[in-house]
Amino acid sequence: MTEEVAHISDFKAQLSKLRHDLRTPVGHIIGYAEMIEEDLPPDLLKTFSGDLQAIQNAGHKMLALIEDFLGASTVSPEEVNVGDAQFQFRMQLNHINGYSEMIFEEATDLDEAEFISDLENIAEAGRAALSLVDAIPQRLLEKNTDKKTAPKKEGKRSPQQNISIINSQIGHGGELLLVDDDPSNRELLRRRVKRMGYSARTVSSGEEALAILETDRFDLVLLDYMMPGLSGLETLQRMKASSRLRTIPVIMLSASDDIEMMVDCILQGAEDYIFKPFNPILLQARISACLEKVRLRQNISKQFRIFISSPGDVIPERRVAKSVIGRLNEEFFGRAYLIPILWEEEPMLASETFQAQIHPPHETEIYVGILWSRIGSPLPDTILRPDGTRYESGTAFEFEDALSGFKQQGSPEMLLYRKQGAPTLSLEDRDVVLDRLDQIDKLSQYLDRWLIGEDGSYIGAFHMFETEEQLDTMLEMHLRKLVEARLAEDSSARTDAA
Numbered sequence: 001m002t003e004e005v006a007h008i009s010d011f012k013a014q015l016s017k018l019r020h021d022l023r024t025p026v027g028h029i030i031g032y033a034e035m036i037e038e039d040l041p042p043d044l045l046k047t048f049s050g051d052l053q054a055i056q057n058a059g060h061k062m063l064a065l066i067e068d069f070l071g072a073s074t075v076s077p078e079e080v081n082v083g084d085a086q087f088q089f090r091m092q093l094n095h096i097n098g099y100s101e102m103i104f105e106e107a108t109d110l111d112e113a114e115f116i117s118d119l120e121n122i123a124e125a126g127r128a129a130l131s132l133v134d135a136i137p138q139r140l141l142e143k144n145t146d147k148k149t150a151p152k153k154e155g156k157r158s159p160q161q162n163i164s165i166i167n168s169q170i171g172h173g174g175e176l177l178l179v180d181d182d183p184s185n186r187e188l189l190r191r192r193v194k195r196m197g198y199s200a201r202t203v204s205s206g207e208e209a210l211a212i213l214e215t216d217r218f219d220l221v222l223l224d225y226m227m228p229g230l231s232g233l234e235t236l237q238r239m240k241a242s243s244r245l246r247t248i249p250v251i252m253l254s255a256s257d258d259i260e261m262m263v264d265c266i267l268q269g270a271e272d273y274i275f276k277p278f279n280p281i282l283l284q285a286r287i288s289a290c291l292e293k294v295r296l297r298q299n300i301s302k303q304f305r306i307f308i309s310s311p312g313d314v315i316p317e318r319r320v321a322k323s324v325i326g327r328l329n330e331e332f333f334g335r336a337y338l339i340p341i342l343w344e345e346e347p348m349l350a351s352e353t354f355q356a357q358i359h360p361p362h363e364t365e366i367y368v369g370i371l372w373s374r375i376g377s378p379l380p381d382t383i384l385r386p387d388g389t390r391y392e393s394g395t396a397f398e399f400e401d402a403l404s405g406f407k408q409q410g411s412p413e414m415l416l417y418r419k420q421g422a423p424t425l426s427l428e429d430r431d432v433v434l435d436r437l438d439q440i441d442k443l444s445q446y447l448d449r450w451l452i453g454e455d456g457s458y459i460g461a462f463h464m465f466e467t468e469e470q471l472d473t474m475l476e477m478h479l480r481k482l483v484e485a486r487l488a489e490d491s492s493a494r495t496d497a498a
Helices: 003-039 042-070 082-107 113-134 136-141 183-195 206-213 232-241 259-267 280-300 312-331 394-409 430-451 468-497
Strands: 175-179 199-203 220-224 250-254 272-275 302-309 336-341 366-371 413-419 463-465
Touching: 003 042, 003 113, 003 136, 003 183, 042 082, 042 113, 082 113, 082 136, 113 136, 113 183, 175 183, 175 206, 183 199, 183 220, 183 280, 199 206, 206 220, 206 232, 220 232, 220 280, 232 250, 232 259, 250 259, 250 280, 259 272, 272 280, 302 312, 302 394, 302 468, 312 336, 312 366, 312 413, 312 468, 336 468, 366 394, 366 468, 394 413, 394 430, 413 468, 463 468
Parallel strands: 175 199, 175 220, 220 250, 250 272, 302 336, 302 366, 366 413, 413 463
Antiparallel strands: none
8 A cells, every 4th residue: 555545544534533523413412402302392392393493404404514524535634625614514503502592591491301401412512513623624634543443344345235224113112232432322322212112221332231241131232333442343243253142133323424334244243224313213213123023033933931930039039030031032042932921020900819910820831930938928719729729829829830731731841949048037026037937837848748759759850059140050051951852842843744
């Protein structure tokens, strides 16, 4: 590469970075103005709509000016009319500042804290944009030394042509992880996807994203391309290299206009990409389409309903079970889909009994019982065994219902775990201590009746554990083996039928 070509390459990279940096606060201005419009009640919207539209129009004009003065076809600083560019940018920023101040003066007497906060965010973004506009001459002459923001490509790849974009409005709901080093970007995106009906958590770096993905389950990751430290592309590559994380869909975000960079992300495994500042309708369409593809794959996978049964003394262990199931869903993606049945995630109505509203254990594929120091709460007289006797508790009802299903139809498979060690109780309340001791005795007697024969031999197996970590390891291993065995049986049956 000649010195002249290298100089042009450095300049274009620096120019791309400047476009990226300018688009970020402009995107904030447009985004906050849009959300104010969406949030305001009709009477206030009638008052402020014109000014808010003027702010958005000025923001969109700034985006057009970025292309006009700092577009990708520019190859040297001499081609940029810096004076005219700064004048045009400042004129639009003056409009934004002026309309914001007028709204702010009228809004300060209103009891609308979020409205005021969003106006302040617009003002802060305007100041950031003005600072960048003032620095245009220096930025154009800087050398491109920030190598981390543009990761080197590993080998030459052919650009993928005609990438089809599926615009679907079907997929709604889901847990999203938002990764962006800019706080305002994160907040705008979080609020935007929340309005679309999604739950969202935010982190500020690729390192944080990978750490949280090791412990928590997400349906989709929205990942910024340009970040200090671990870049978006490097984060994507590590996710796709992981057997657990590679099935989580990723949508890349970038304020840069380098289409080849985004295509490279697609080739590395990203589901889609969106340029910032994003159009809310396009953002929703991309997220919906991405999640819908995931759900379609889940629907064609073999499904396993897993009933999690336990009294109220092992709530942390129930969370462990849900986490294990989430990890296994990542591992079995496209082959099997595990559906946890947890009573705490259902809208239990006070007008009906608890047992009448939960999915029957005998209609599931796997039953997981987790026990410790309680047998549970007694059931009403309306819920009796076939022989007319009362169940000791709801936990007993669930266990026997699952066992009856297994004896009659061969499912659900039954896994039973019991925690070792005594619960921590205050000795100041004698009644509480005596009640817990009574519960422990009742639970032991119940298990002896079902798991130990008259000769003292074990006629039913169960697993002991002491810590949540031990349960996590055992349950993941056991569920994996059960699911693998069922999948192998189905494959064998299809082969025989063929």
